[in-house]
Structure formats: C-alpha cells, structure tokens
Amino acid sequence: MITINPIRAFADNYIWAIGSQNSNQIVVVDPGDATPVLKYINEQALSLTAILITHHHYDHVGGIKKLTQHFPGIPVYGPENEDITGITQFVSDQKKIQLNELIPQEDKFCSSKQTTQLNFNCSIEVIDVPGHTKGHIAYLAKSNNALFCGDTIFAGGCGRVFDGTIEQLYHSIHQLKQLPKETKIYCAHEYTVDNLGFAKWVEPENTDLLKRDDEAMTLAEKGIPTVPSTLEMECKTNPFLRTHITEVVQAAQKYAGHTLKTELEVFSAIREWKDSQYD
Numbered sequence: 001m002i003t004i005n006p007i008r009a010f011a012d013n014y015i016w017a018i019g020s021q022n023s024n025q026i027v028v029v030d031p032g033d034a035t036p037v038l039k040y041i042n043e044q045a046l047s048l049t050a051i052l053i054t055h056h057h058y059d060h061v062g063g064i065k066k067l068t069q070h071f072p073g074i075p076v077y078g079p080e081n082e083d084i085t086g087i088t089q090f091v092s093d094q095k096k097i098q099l100n101e102l103i104p105q106e107d108k109f110c111s112s113k114q115t116t117q118l119n120f121n122c123s124i125e126v127i128d129v130p131g132h133t134k135g136h137i138a139y140l141a142k143s144n145n146a147l148f149c150g151d152t153i154f155a156g157g158c159g160r161v162f163d164g165t166i167e168q169l170y171h172s173i174h175q176l177k178q179l180p181k182e183t184k185i186y187c188a189h190e191y192t193v194d195n196l197g198f199a200k201w202v203e204p205e206n207t208d209l210l211k212r213d214d215e216a217m218t219l220a221e222k223g224i225p226t227v228p229s230t231l232e233m234e235c236k237t238n239p240f241l242r243t244h245i246t247e248v249v250q251a252a253q254k255y256a257g258h259t260l261k262t263e264l265e266v267f268s269a270i271r272e273w274k275d276s277q278y279d
C-alpha cells in the first residue's frame with residue numbers, strides 16, 4: 001500500500017511524495033523546488049527513486065536539476081508534448097508506469113550500471129489532459145484511486161488556460177469526470193478557499209458548497225491542507241464540473257449576457273468570468 005504526503009513549496013504549491021510504509025523510497029510529483037524535498041528526504045532518512053512531472057511550468061519542474069544531482073540516474077517522467085529539460089522518460093496517454101520495475105541507476109563510485117528494486121508496488125497510468133498547457137498530463141494510481149492532476153482540476157476550481165486551449169481544458173476535465181467518484185484529487189496548489197469564494201458567486205445557494213467553504217476556511221486557518229479532495233466533492237461544488245446544472249448555466253448566461261447553448265460555452269464563460277472579475 002502506498003502512502004501519499006504533501007511537501008509544501010513556494011507560497012501555495014504541493015509537491016506530492018509517494019512512498020510506502022515498508023520502504024524508505026519515495027517518488028515525488030512536480031518538484032518545483034528541490035530544497036523542501038531534500039529537507040523532507042533528509043529528515044526522514046528517505047531516498048528518491050523517481051520524479052513525475054505533469055507540465056512545464058517552473059513551479060513544477062524547477063527542482064529537477066538539483067534533485068537529479070543528488071540522486072543521479074533516477075528516471076524523470078514527463079509529458080511527451082512539452083519541452084522540459086531533465087525528462088528521461090517521455091510519456092503520454094495510457095502509458096503505464098510500473099513503479100516497482102527495475103530501474104537502471106548509475107553507480108557514482110564505479111560508474112557501472114546497477115539496478116534498484118523499488119520496495120513498493122504501484123502502477124500509475126498516464127492521462128493526457130491538455131488545456132492549462134498544451135501537453136499537460138495527469139498520473140492515476142488506480143490502486144489508491146489517487147489522481148495527480150497538476151494544474152488541471154483544483155479543489156473548487158480549475159487551472160487557467162496558458163498555452164493550451166479552453167476547448168482542450170473543457171474536454172480534459174470532462175474526461176476526468178468519468179473516473180470513479182471516490183477518486184482523490186491531488187492537485188498542485190492550495191487554492192481552495194479562494195476558489196470556493198468564486199464558486200459561491202456562481203451558486204450562492206448550493207448547500208454542499210456552503211458547507212465545504214466553512215470546512216475549508218477552518219482547515220486553512222489552522223494551516224492544514226484542504227487537499228486531496230474527491231471527485232465526488234468536486235462534482236457537487238466545483239462550478240467547472242457542473243456546467244450541466246441549471247443554476248450554473250443561468251449564472252454563466254447572466255455573466256455572458258446571452259444564451260449559452262453548450263456545456264463548453266458555459267465552461268468558457270465561467271472561466272472568463274473568474275479571470276476577468278474575480279482573480
């Protein structure tokens with residue numbers, strides 16, 4: 001059974017550490033900064049055995065160089081459709097990564113190749129989720145129903161469109177909505193309270209949302225992470241996953257000033273509304 005713990009970085013990033021109770025080995029997702037990862041590793045006498053990258057933004061990739069200097073030869077998985085320095089294994093949709101596979105590792109003392117057996121068994125599937133960026137990918141650990149979705153879905157919100165398109169982002173989120181409802185959403189930022197504030201603009205009378213907002217504020221005040229959330233909770237409270245709900249459609253139409261005919265149009269209007277008037 002794998003364990004998943006947050007390592008905080010920058011003002012509001014989460015670098016997720018995937019480990020095992022029976023092992024001192026961990027894999028990290030989106031290490032934008034090496035310093036907090038190395039601190040976490042040193043404090044707990046751990047060893048880094050792989051890095052998973054979701055997309056090219058600096059706050060997700062900035063730690064690759066220093067971490068691979070400390071742990072030479074470890075595989076660095078990342079999206080096939082983005083240009084990221086330091087990626088050793090380019091992956092795309094449906095690729096399965098077996099984290100217990102034998103991974104070649106340079107022996108720094110005698111410069112020969114050796115192999116390292118990871119002591120935990122975890123199969124991770126890659127899902128293409130372009131939109132925030134053009135090549136963004138997510139990692140799904142089915143055994144734990146854990147989705148590492150980078151900046152695609154956030155608790156109560158979703159990523160902005162940078163070098164992808166709004167159509168891609170809508171379709172990626174729609175695709176992730178088909179996963180089991182108990183799927184845990186390990187997003188890369190602590191934006192929950194802020195996102196739920198906007199969600200209340202869209203659905204001021206959604207009781208699930210109001211309850212979640214109260215709970216998130218209590219956690220945030222205590223400095224406790226509000227993530228992971230679950231897909232079920234996002235479907236109940238996140239406006240970007242609720243573009244089929246009458247209240248959301250009506251609110252989006254009111255903002256747009258005209259009738260919106262498709263869920264994509266509703267999604268686009270909500271994203272534009274948040275970008276232009278809330279953030």
Ligand SMILES: [Zn+2]
Pocket residue numbers: 055057132151
């Ligand atoms: Zn990003």
